[in-house]
Amino acid sequence: xxxxxxxxxxxxxxxxxxxxxxxxxxxxxxxxxxxxxxxxxxxxxxxxxxxxxxxxxxxxxxxxxxxxxxxxxxxxxxxxxxxxxxxxxxxxxxxxxxxxxxxxxxxxxxxxxxxxxxxxxxxxxxxxxxxxxxxxxxxxxxxxxxxxxxxxxxxxxxxxxxxxxxxxxxxxxxxxxxxxxxxxxxxxxxxxxxxxxxxxxxxxxxxxxxxxxxxxx
Amino acid sequence: xxxxxxxxxxxxxxxxxxxxxxxxxxxxxxxxxxxxxxxxxxxxxxxxxxxxxxxxxxxxxxxxxxxxxxxxxxxxxxxxxxxxxxxxxxxxxxxxxxxxxxxxxxxxxxxxxxxxxxxxxxxxxxxxxxxxxxxxxxxxxxxxxxxxxxxxxxxxxxxxxxxxxxxxxxxxxxxxxxxxxxxxxxxxxxxxxxxxxxxxxxxxxxxxxxxxxxxxx
DNA sequence: TACGCTCTGTGATCCTCTTCACAGAATACC
DNA sequence: GGTATTCTGTGAAGAGGATCACAGAGCGTA
Numbered sequence: 001x002x003x004x005x006x007x008x009x010x011x012x013x014x015x016x017x018x019x020x021x022x023x024x025x026x027x028x029x030x031x032x033x034x035x036x037x038x039x040x041x042x043x044x045x046x047x048x049x050x051x052x053x054x055x056x057x058x059x060x061x062x063x064x065x066x067x068x069x070x071x072x073x074x075x076x077x078x079x080x081x082x083x084x085x086x087x088x089x090x091x092x093x094x095x096x097x098x099x100x101x102x103x104x105x106x107x108x109x110x111x112x113x114x115x116x117x118x119x120x121x122x123x124x125x126x127x128x129x130x131x132x133x134x135x136x137x138x139x140x141x142x143x144x145x146x147x148x149x150x151x152x153x154x155x156x157x158x159x160x161x162x163x164x165x166x167x168x169x170x171x172x173x174x175x176x177x178x179x180x181x182x183x184x185x186x187x188x189x190x191x192x193x194x195x196x197x198x199x200x201x202x203x204x205x206x207x208x209x210x211x212x213x214x215x216x217x
Numbered sequence: 218x219x220x221x222x223x224x225x226x227x228x229x230x231x232x233x234x235x236x237x238x239x240x241x242x243x244x245x246x247x248x249x250x251x252x253x254x255x256x257x258x259x260x261x262x263x264x265x266x267x268x269x270x271x272x273x274x275x276x277x278x279x280x281x282x283x284x285x286x287x288x289x290x291x292x293x294x295x296x297x298x299x300x301x302x303x304x305x306x307x308x309x310x311x312x313x314x315x316x317x318x319x320x321x322x323x324x325x326x327x328x329x330x331x332x333x334x335x336x337x338x339x340x341x342x343x344x345x346x347x348x349x350x351x352x353x354x355x356x357x358x359x360x361x362x363x364x365x366x367x368x369x370x371x372x373x374x375x376x377x378x379x380x381x382x383x384x385x386x387x388x389x390x391x392x393x394x395x396x397x398x399x400x401x402x403x404x405x406x407x408x409x410x411x412x413x414x415x416x417x418x419x420x421x422x423x424x425x426x427x428x429x430x431x432x433x434x
Numbered sequence: 435t436a437c438g439c440t441c442t443g444t445g446a447t448c449c450t451c452t453t454c455a456c457a458g459a460a461t462a463c464c
Numbered sequence: 465g466g467t468a469t470t471c472t473g474t475g476a477a478g479a480g481g482a483t484c485a486c487a488g489a490g491c492g493t494a
Contacts, residue, residue: 057350059358079350083343088350111335118328118335125342126300132349133274133296133305139356140391141276144481165441174357176482181443197441197490361451382471393452398473414460414471 016075016120017047023110024100029053029093038090044101045081048074051097056171057089066171067135069094069155077101078125142212144175145183149212152193153205162200169200187211233292233337234264240327241317246270246310255307261318262298265291268314273388274306283388284352286311286372294318295342359429361392362400366429369410370422379417386417404428 024047029035036042038058053070067089070076080087081104102110111118138147151172155162162169166184167177184200187193192208194201202208241264246252253259255275270287284306287293297304298321328335355364368389372379379386383401384394401417404410409425411418419425 057354059354061358063358065354065357079343079346081343082339083347085347088347108332108336112332115325115329115332115335118332118339119325121339122299122335122342125339125346126296126298129296129342129346129349130300130302130305132346132353136349136353136356137274137276137282139353140282141278141280167441177442178444178483179481181441185443195442383473384471394472395453395474396451398471402473412472 015116016124017073019110019114019117019120020045020047020102020107023102023106025102027099027101029097029099031093031095033093035091035093035099036087038088039086041080041085042077042087043081043084043104044077045075045104045107046077046091046099046101048072048076049098049100051099052094053097054092054094055089056092064171065174066168071158075124078121078128081107082121082125139174144173144179146212146214147173148175148180148183149208152200152202153208153212156200156202156205160202162202163198164200165198232333233341234290236327236331236334236337237262237264237319237324240319240323242319244316244318246314246316248310248312250310252308252310252316253304255305256303258297258302259294259304260298260301260321261294262292262321262324263294263308263316263318265289265293266315266317268316269311270314271309271311272306273309281388282391283385288375292341295338295345298324299338299342356391361390361396363429363431364390365392365397365400366425369417369419370425370429373417373419373422377419379419380415381417382415 027046029051035046035053048070050072053074053076055067055070055076057065057067059065070091076091077087084104107117107121111121138150142150148169151169152162155164155169155172166180170177170180173180184193184195187208188195190207192202192204192211194203244263246268252263252270265287267289270291270293272284272287272293274282274284276282287308293308294304301321324334324338328338355367359367365386368386369379372381372386372389383397387394387397390397401410401412404425405412407424409419409421409428411420
């Protein structure tokens, strides 16, 4: 199984961005600031220009599942934009970030003038659904070690070093901090990664891919 | 937590259907027939007119997760329609069924003529994403008994009797047949359901709702 | 430099679900 | 009607994570 099968590409948004451009307003977030909470009412569609954002969902119990880290160029917030209602996730700035956004009314109007915008948005929706579908499959079918391998590979796709505590990583995988620690220690002993406080350096990507694929339940 | 919070409504498709109507071709499936397999290439968008279909995803190991049973009026197949590529799930007819479908090219053309069609499709996408988001949350945050309660309530929403073996139900919840059997037996002893071979009759919906909500991890 | 906080590693125990096994009941089919 | 098949219920054993507990290491900061 190739890596691209796992990394659904949400980055080819140039066409979409140029189509959106005229409808966008600007916005800045400082590090740690929350853009919106799960269950907020808000129908804006966003584009991240600079910085990094975290997408997460929260259980009533307070438990948190981190879904993704958004990089510049990402378009997000489609669910409540396409189907007005509550937000299904929380978006929080990991660092100071600059974004732009469009309101629903503006875009509906833009779509009537330019049908290409509509089909670009539909394709965006299709890609996001593919990505969500894979998240669900992974969560159901992959054991914790494979999920951890998948997330580690994903998070290190642009840089072999991941700046994240093991506790944060555990929130991505949906397991306890202790289990992440044990698995990472095994990987360190196997020469797959190098560990230090708050950092994981990936040494052997293909080894991790094997780990990810070899243990399907 | 209300039940409607759980049952994302995908049924309000009258507007969409009337907009689609002119672009549709007909199709029939006999009981047990597969419309398409996961990973097939196919870019059609479907509407179910009569019958019942099962949506499921399969792991490489052969394990299966059932996602939904589609009822007449349901529109489905959006992912590969909006973002051409492989199917993310398998669709199989549970009984003899009649459906209609549109090809991507036909609809893109239809959208340029009628912008309302585009926004109806976007809303459909938004609703489907909401539904997927909830599936993922439930899978991660709810323990097996709560998930079973949620699925049982969902499957019995139009008829208090569910015609399904415990093994099939287990495929919906993502646990073993034995665990489903044990939980259902507990529920029977508590007066929540009535059990017979291949059937589950729900006696106490609010009791099941409590079960669903009371055990979040 | 000393103190305090956060992060990491790991043992021990508990708990839940899976796996395996099997028996009895219901249904389908000769 | 009798036999085979499928479904259900349940016990017993096993595995894999969660939880609890704690110690040491790294880092910020007073």
